[in-house]
Amino acid sequence: MGLVMIVFCFFFGRFVHSSQEIQLIARQLKEDQPARVNRHIVLIVQELGHPYWQLVANGAAEAARADQMDIEIVGPVHHSMEEQIQLLEKAIASRVDGIIVQGLNDEKFTPVINRAAEKGIPTLTIDTDAPTSKRLAYVGTDNKAAGRILGQLVVRKTGGSGTIGILIGSESAENQLQRLQGLRSIVSEYKGLRIVDVRASNISAMEAIQQAADMLQAHPDITIMAGTSATDALGILQAAKSMNRSDIAIIGFDDLEETLDAVRQGEIDATVVQQPFWMGATSVHLLRDYFSGKSLPSTLHAQVEIIESNSPDTGRLP
Structure with a gap:
């Protein structure tokens, strides 16, 4: 019986020692692995x-x-x-x-x-x-669909009769051209609505003001203006104020804080908001x-x- 216990203790000790060695090797392998690169x-x-x-x-x-x-x-x-x-x-x-x-x-x-x-x-x-x-x-x-929503807002505001000026963010950007296309598709259904000018702001706030002012100067009969990029409606608003044109209805795009403030105050009639x-x-x-x-x-x-x-x-x- 004593011999059996001695043999058991010997093998048990070897087992414990081997387990500790395995754990040590595992830790070393883990430490040697390169950190995960994002x-x-x-x-x-x-x-x-x-x-x-x-x-x-x-x-x-x-x-x-x-x-x-x-x-x-x-x-x-x-x-x-x-x-x-x-x-x-x-x-x-x-x-x-x-x-x-x-x-x-x-x-x-x-x-x-x-x-x-x-x-x-x-x-x-x-x-x-x-x-x-x-x-x-x-x-x-869906930019064409968003443009159609702009057109529907123009129709709602004008009752289907009016002269329209439009600012787009860029003449070469597909999203802007698609929004313009969608807007035109709705306006074309109403004989009383007429788009007289389309100009590009190049998504610049200052250029939006300048282009809107030039448009109003060239077409004093404009009654409503729409913008297809974030800074367009604000540019239209500033141009209209500088020319004392409080009669201009304005439809914008996106939800810049300045745009939302102008909507709250009734200076911009509506805006189409993305995410x-x-x-x-x-x-x-x-x-x-x-x-x-x-x-x-x-x-x-x-x-x-x-x-x-x-x-x-x-x-x-x-």
Whole structure:
């Protein structure tokens, strides 16, 4: 019996010693493994510092933190399609893990987006689509539908009769042209409505004021003006005030705080509101899903909201 106990203790001791060695080796292997490197993704915005794109960036940054990805937010200081394309090419050359970019012009952006896809870099379009490209998905507003909503607001405000001036953010950006197309499609149904001028603000607040003033000077019979980008309605408002044209009805786009204040005060009659924060966050979450092996929807349209100066909802705006 004593011999059996001695043998048992010997083997038990060997077992304990071996277990400790295994645990030590496991700890060393774990320590030797490189730290997990987060995915590196890039968001290319239309203009750094622009209030609308700042909301997009905020949504993307918050989602990246939640999804444990490193996000780099880049863009031109002043609106430049050529610089956006250069930044897209730079992201491809840097072999980033994923790209989110505005597809401002399908013809110009599609070849570059396709090059990213050929190099295995998943690319999403945001705010403006490049539908013929190899992008994984588009996240943003249905811009033609949003333009039709603008047109319906013009009809509602004028009763189907009036002279219209329109500011668009850019003459080369697909989203702006689609909104204009949608607006025209509604206006064309009413013989009493006439669009007399369309000008571009180049998403600049100062240029929006100048273009609106020039338009009112050239067409004093204008009774209503509409803008298709975030700063247009504010530019129209400032131009109308400087020319003492309080008779001009104004329909805008997006929900900059200054725009909402003007809607509350009845100086801007209505604005069509997008969801830029949601767009930024959703785009990042879609890349996360792609990296996890999930299939993505081809298109995710953001809901839009109409805010009018005579609406009870206006008073509940933040």
